[in-house]
Amino acid sequence: MSFGLLLSTVRYEERRLLSELDQRGLHAVRLDPRNLSFGPKDTERFRGMTVLNREISSQRAALAAESLEAFGARPVNDASSTRVCGNKWSTYLRLKQCGIPTPTTLLAPSAEAGMKAIESLGYPAVVKPLSASWGNRVGLITDRHAADAVLEHCAAMPSAVARTVIVQEAIRPGAPDLRGIVVDGVCVGVISRSGGDWRNNVARGATVECIAPNEEIYGLCVRAAAAVGARIAGVDLVQGVNGGFMVLEVNSRVEFQGFEGATGVDVAARIVEACVSQVIDVKETI
Ligand SMILES: Nc1ncnc2c1ncn2[C@@H]1O[C@H](COP(=O)(O)OP(=O)(O)O)[C@@H](O)[C@H]1O
Ligand SMILES: [Mg+2]
Numbered sequence: 043m044s045f046g047l048l049l050s051t052v053r054y055e056e057r058r059l060l061s062e063l064d065q066r067g068l069h070a071v072r073l074d075p076r077n078l079s080f081g082p083k084d085t086e087r088f089r090g091m092t093v094l095n096r097e098i099s100s101q102r103a104a105l106a107a108e109s110l111e112a113f114g115a116r117p118v119n120d121a122s123s124t125r126v127c128g129n130k131w132s133t134y135l136r137l138k139q140c141g142i143p144t145p146t147t148l149l150a151p152s153a154e155a156g157m158k159a160i161e162s163l164g165y166p167a168v169v170k171p172l173s174a175s176w177g178n179r180v181g182l183i184t185d186r187h188a189a190d191a192v193l194e195h196c197a198a199m200p201s202a203v204a205r206t207v208i209v210q211e212a213i214r215p216g217a218p219d220l221r222g223i224v225v226d227g228v229c230v231g232v233i234s235r236s237g238g239d240w241r242n243n244v245a246r247g248a249t250v251e252c253i254a255p256n257e258e259i260y261g262l263c264v265r266a267a268a269a270v271g272a273r274i275a276g277v278d279l280v281q282g283v284n285g286g287f288m289v290l291e292v293n294s295r296v297e298f299q300g301f302e303g304a305t306g307v308d309v310a311a312r313i314v315e316a317c318v319s320q321v322i323d324v325k326e327t328i
Contacts, residue, residue, distance in 0.1 A: 045317070046071045046093035048106055048117070054299040056096050058310035066318065070094075075106040080113060089114035092320050094313070096295055100128035100173050103295060118317055119294045123271035127294035129172050131208050133270060140269035142262065143288045145211040145280070152205070153193040159209035160189045168210040169196070172203060175293075177241035182215050213280040213288060216240040220253070220279040220287070222263030223296055224272070225312045226319075229260040231305040244300040252305045259287055266292050274313055 045063070047070040049056055063070050075097050078084075093110055095117050097103035107121035117124070126132045137144040146163065150156035160167045160183055169181045169192055183189045199205045218236035222229050231252065238248035253259075259279065266289045267275035276296030279287050298309040 044071060044091045045069070046073045046088075046091050046115070047096060048073045048075055048093050048103070048110075049096040049098070050074050050076050050102070051098045053098075053297070055297055055310070058298075058302075059094065059096065059314060062308075062310045062314040066314065068314075068318065073106075075099075075102040078106060078109070080109045084113060087113070091115040092317055093117045094317050095119060095124060098295075100124075100175070104128050116320060118320065119272045119274055123273075124294045126270045127272060127275075127292050130170055130291055131172055131206075133291055134208065136269045137266060137289055140265065142265050142269055143286060145213050145288050145290070147208050147210045150193075150207050150209050151202070153197040156193040156196065156207060156209060157189060160193075163209060163211050165189075166212045166215060168212050168215070169193075170208050170210065171196075172206055172208065176245035177238065177243040180241055182212060182240055213282055217281065218242060219290070220259060220281070221250075221301065222259065222277045222279065223298060223301060223307075223309055224263050224267040224275045224277060225309075226273050226316045227264055227268070229263040230309065230312055231301065231307045232256070232259055232263065233301050233304045235300075244297070248300075250300040250304040262287055262289060270294075273316060 045068055088110055093115050095103055095107055104125045107117040107124040110117045111121045126136055131149055134147045148159035150159050166182050166184045169183055171179045181192050196205055196207050218234045219242045220232055220234050222232040233250045234253050235242035235248040235250050238246040242248040263277040266277045270292045272294050276293035278290040281287050302309050
């Protein structure tokens with residue numbers, strides 16, 4: 043049974059995963075989605091392969107996962123959850139459908155719709171692209187002039203997808219937020235992140251701290267991962283003024299450097315174990 047690691051960039055996380063695989067004597071075939079064409083010669087190449095998806099680009103990750111499944115491989119996460127997590131609106135819809143608390147969010151396919159959405163939610167409001175990471179282009183709109191400027195820039199983007207944004211209720215912007223990691227239905231830990239700008243992404247300089255296990259938060263993380271169908275998930279949460287937690291988004295190819303440092307949880311080992319158990323499952327059913 044073969045094992046693949048899908049990636050175009052080797053970061054801290056991928057080095058950790060490769061070393062965990064090595065320790066278990068598992069050889070991972072490295073698959074670079076920039077070089078995969080899925081032609082007739084690949085018909086047998088991927089059949090039965092478990093492929094851990096660590097591709098940095100969400101577009102490439104979703105396309106490769108879909109293609110791998112069509113060619114008989116089992117990507118982790120699967121294609122459907124990779125696609126849903128790669129789109130903040132699709133994620134919002136799944137969270138809503140599953141009754142998971144999440145900030146009120148409106149779709150804005152045009153500047154007009156965006157302005158209506160912002161005015162209906164009130165200031166400050168948050169504008170986000172459908173697909174982005176590390177807090178990129180997540181904007182806090184504090185007044186009508188800022189709204190005009192941001193929506194005008196969005197309207198100038200070159201494709202209908204890029205012009206479409208979501209508008210979201212701002213939940214105590216600048217307050218610490220939370221990141222939980224879920225592997226196969228188990229929340230392995232939660233950190234709080236603070237001190238970014240108002241966006242508390244670690245990539246924006248936020249510092250992280252381990253938080254004590256809490257049933258409400260751990261439960262929400264597990265439910266959010268299940269809502270999008272992700273076996274491996276990084277769940278972002280914020281806390282409202284009345285103390286309740288809300289899920290912002292679910293990441294299907296979670297970064298965990300800060301998380302491992304703060305919690306001491308060996309996330310790479312947990313992920314590799316989940317993938318290995320899948321390889322064993324397949325062996326047993328053949
Ligand atoms: N609605 C919101 N209210 C308050 N803070 C938010 C809101 N949306 C995003 N943020 C802040 O911005 C960060 C990035 O937003 P997020 O939706 O997680 O996008 P990204 O995929 O870029 O990480 C969050 O971790 C949080 O700190
Ligand atoms: Mg995030």
